[in-house]
Amino acid sequence: MGDEALALGAINAGLSGAYAYPGTPSTEILEYVQKNPVARERKIHSHWSSNEKTAVEEALGMSYCGLRAITSMKHVGVNVAADPFVNSAMTGANGGLLVIAADDPSMHSSQNEQDSRFYADFAMMPCLEPSNQQEAYDMARYGFELSERNGIPVMVRLTTRLSHSRSVVETDDEPMAQNKLHYPENPRQWVLMPAISKIRNRQLIKDFDAFVKESEESPFNRYEEGHDHHLGIIASGIAYNYLMECFGGNCPFPVVKVSQYPLPEKYMRRVYDSCDALLILEEGQPFIEKSLRGLASEGKKIYGKLTGQVVRDGELSPDSVAETVRKVAPGVKELIHREVPGASEIVVSRPPALCPGCGHRDVYGALNDALKEFESPKVFGDIGCYTLGFLKPFNAIDSCVDMGASITMAKGAADAGQFPAVSIIGDSTFTHSGMTGLLDAINENSNMVVIISDNLTTGMTGGQDSQGTGKLEDICRGLGADPAHVRTIDSLPRLHEEMKQLFLEEIRYEGLSVIISRRECIQTARRHAVKK
Amino acid sequence: MKTDIVLAGVGGQGILTIATILGAAALKENLYLKQAEVHGMSQRGGDVQSNLRISSSPIHSDLIPQGGADLIVSLEPMEALRYLPFLSSEGWIVTNTEPFVNIDNYPEMTAVETELARQPRVVAFNMDEKAKSVATVRSSNLVLLGAASPFIDIDTARIEEAIKGVFGAKGEKIVEQNIAAFRAGREAALSTIHK
Ligand SMILES: Cc1ncc(C[n+]2csc(CCOP(=O)(O)OP(=O)(O)O)c2C)c(N)n1
Numbered sequence: 073m074g075d076e077a078l079a080l081g082a083i084n085a086g087l088s089g090a091y092a093y094p095g096t097p098s099t100e101i102l103e104y105v106q107k108n109p110v111a112r113e114r115k116i117h118s119h120w121s122s123n124e125k126t127a128v129e130e131a132l133g134m135s136y137c138g139l140r141a142i143t144s145m146k147h148v149g150v151n152v153a154a155d156p157f158v159n160s161a162m163t164g165a166n167g168g169l170l171v172i173a174a175d176d177p178s179m180h181s182s183q184n185e186q187d188s189r190f191y192a193d194f195a196m197m198p199c200l201e202p203s204n205q206q207e208a209y210d211m212a213r214y215g216f217e218l219s220e221r222n223g224i225p226v227m228v229r230l231t232t233r234l235s236h237s238r239s240v241v242e243t244d245d246e247p248m249a250q251n252k253l254h255y256p257e258n259p260r261q262w263v264l265m266p267a268i269s270k271i272r273n274r275q276l277i278k279d280f281d282a283f284v285k286e287s288e289e290s291p292f293n294r295y296e297e298g299h300d301h302h303l304g305i306i307a308s309g310i311a312y313n314y315l316m317e318c319f320g321g322n323c324p325f326p327v328v329k330v331s332q333y334p335l336p337e338k339y340m341r342r343v344y345d346s347c348d349a350l351l352i353l354e355e356g357q358p359f360i361e362k363s364l365r366g367l368a369s370e371g372k373k374i375y376g377k378l379t380g381q382v383v384r385d386g387e388l389s390p391d392s393v394a395e396t397v398r399k400v401a402p403g404v405k406e407l408i409h410r411e412v413p414g415a416s417e418i419v420v421s422r423p424p425a426l427c428p429g430c431g432h433r434d435v436y437g438a439l440n441d442a443l444k445e446f447e448s449p450k451v452f453g454d455i456g457c458y459t460l461g462f463l464k465p466f467n468a469i470d471s472c473v474d475m476g477a478s479i480t481m482a483k484g485a486a487d488a489g490q491f492p493a494v495s496i497i498g499d500s501t502f503t504h505s506g507m508t509g510l511l512d513a514i515n516e517n518s519n520m521v522v523i524i525s526d527n528l529t530t531g532m533t534g535g536q537d538s539q540g541t542g543k544l545e546d547i548c549r550g551l552g553a554d555p556a557h558v559r560t561i562d563s564l565p566r567l568h569e570e571m572k573q574l575f576l577e578e579i580r581y582e583g584l585s586v587i588i589s590r591r592e593c594i595q596t597a598r599r600h601a602v603k604k
Numbered sequence: 605m606k607t608d609i610v611l612a613g614v615g616g617q618g619i620l621t622i623a624t625i626l627g628a629a630a631l632k633e634n635l636y637l638k639q640a641e642v643h644g645m646s647q648r649g650g651d652v653q654s655n656l657r658i659s660s661s662p663i664h665s666d667l668i669p670q671g672g673a674d675l676i677v678s679l680e681p682m683e684a685l686r687y688l689p690f691l692s693s694e695g696w697i698v699t700n701t702e703p704f705v706n707i708d709n710y711p712e713m714t715a716v717e718t719e720l721a722r723q724p725r726v727v728a729f730n731m732d733e734k735a736k737s738v739a740t741v742r743s744s745n746l747v748l749l750g751a752a753s754p755f756i757d758i759d760t761a762r763i764e765e766a767i768k769g770v771f772g773a774k775g776e777k778i779v780e781q782n783i784a785a786f787r788a789g790r791e792a793a794l795s796t797i798h799k
Binding site for chain 1: 615631638639640642648650651662663665670688689691692706707709710711
């Protein structure tokens with residue numbers, strides 16, 4: 073798997089610490105470090121962090137001490153970590169630091185299709201984008217060296233298809249030695265006070281030219297000559313594979329393969345100057361295309377997502393790439409053609425659902441019954457398995473935005489006079505970003521109910537340890553919630569009536585209440601049973 | 605050789621085990637391999653799919669192009685039909701006929717059967733029953749693998765070795781059951797093809 077190749081590459085390149093919060097499609101990176109024998113023997117850090125921001129900061133602390141660290145997250149995790157991420161370009165890195173962002177075009181399991189390359193760009197950080205599993209492996213070591221050579225963290229951008237696709241990878245025989253603890257050469261740079269930041273910012277702007285040069289000399293970027301210069305193609309990351317697939321490896325047009333940013337300017341120039349028009353193939357949003365629009369002042373055509381020849385949303389596929397090529401280069405004979413059978417008309421979609429035996433079901437069952445007594449209840453949902461409560465048969469939630477937003481949106485709604493205002497959040501999401509919002513609600517004794525549906529795990533992403541397990545009541549009371557209104561119940565079918573009554577009682581209480589409804593996730597419970 | 609396989613089923617049915625076994629066997633034969641799978645949200649009882657590509661020459665794309673699959677291998681009959689546009693003009697469908705009904709609007713079974721029967725090259729039988737008769741229902745994915753094996757240019761001995769490798773840790777009995785299921789599936793498929 074691309075995720076695993078990158079993790080193994082990092083371990084073999086002298087990794088000392090991996091920091092992450094789970095999120096599809098990035099989860100398997102830290103999971104791989106957790107089970108790898110070399111990582112265990114070397115005691116490489118691999119405990120889950122509370123959220124992506126803490127993960128990036130922890131990794132940055134390790135880099136400060138001169139050791140090699142990785143931090144991994146899904147694309148929306150970069151939003152949570154954006155503050156330390158962008159500022160880490162200002163402090164720079166001491167030990168090699170890779171920030172791995174796994175994007176999810178097509179939104180197989182996400183709220184949006186944001187493209188992490190934009191983050192690297194505006195932080196002015198180099199970015200690597202492997203196009204296959206071998207590159208993912210090789211880029212770990214290369215990335216650490218790039219990071220240390222230039223004193224800058226490096227982003228590695230993956231997309232779902234590479235993250236979760238397996239292939240054979242050639243590895244090093246021996247893992248490299250780990251770095252020894254050593255401090256930054258210029259310690260002042262790590263104190264981002266305005267006077268220092270101004271100097272550092274100028275330096276970073278200068279360094280950017282060096283990053284461009286690195287890209288031009290990178291083993292992962294290249295110019296491949298073609299005999300037909302009517303069109304030049306720039307293909308990044310995994311899009312390159314799709315292009316090669318539809319030509320069976322024999323593309324008649326010159327191709328620039330891009331797997332390292334900032335863009336390698338010399339190749340961009342060369343392909344632009346030598347071809348009549350350009351086609352940009354990239355997975356995600358039109359990042360390269362937007363960067364190249366400036367060149368187009370000379371009037372040559374640039375085809376891409378903005379101009380409509382490449383599908384704007386969703387993942388690319390060998391089929392969509394072939395269709396694009398057919399559009400911009402009609403009649404090109406090297407393109408492989410296949411008959412495509414029609415789709416079956418009787419097939420219906422099969423959406424995911426809460427597992428039978430899942431405690432979230434009981435919470436929604438009881439909550440729906442309790443809310444029947446009110447005219448206009450609003451339930452602010454959050455992100456996790458329990459988001460499926462939006463679907464039939466529960467249709468129980470009114471919102472799902474970003475992790476932690478259930479509590480804060482319920483608070484805003486309560487402030488606006490909404491009653492009842494209910495928030496429902498999972499245990500892992502609560503410790504990820506719910507606690508700070510709860511403090512706001514506690515401080516104002518907002519009239520709302522927070523239900524923490526605790527299944528003792530991070531369920532949606534496959535059952536990783538959840539950071540608040542065993543501590544939720546203490547956390548809520550510690551934040552200052554009234555102990556009389558921090559209530560706990562088991563989410564069980566036979567307690568349906570009790571749950572309903574408890575919900576009613578706390579909804580009617582004028583002020584803030586927290587209800588922790590608890591039952592182990594059926595998936596992890598099964599796994600535990602097998603182990604025993 | 606080149607075999608492009610779309611593996612299909614419903615989350616939790618065990619299609620990834622098939623991919624793991626074939627992957628291990630292909631590796632032993634020094635073949636190139638790419639296998640894309642879907643994780644996350646869709647695993648909760650939704651449809652799941654994996655693209656497995658095995659070839660003696662390098663493979664470019666992790667995804668199989670439409671009209672390019674040599675095989676659709678499915679643990680569920682409607683799921684087999686979902687991927688028809690991927691099947692090549694010479695491709696085969698190998699599928700379990702036992703439906704997995706976890707949605708209200710599952711089509712009439714007769715419609716699914718008619719649609720399958722309309723396809724030119726199909727091996728379809730009840731693999732749950734076959735698995736029960738030689739091992740347990742849980743081995744139905746191995747029956748499926750067996751039924752698909754005549755269409756995959758990898759030595760059966762290699763595949764059986766890989767089965768041992770994958771289930772070895774679970775004990776002798778589980779290995780035997782799975783091998784039995786594999787063989788039963790293969791036999792059933794061979795007898796349909798030669799009819
Ligand atoms: C910022 C961010 N990080 C990670 C994720 C991925 N993610 C979605 S749900 C979830 C886990 C939720 O766990 P929990 O709150 O315990 O609920 P459960 O799924 O167990 O019901 C994660 C990690 C995300 N969507 N956004």
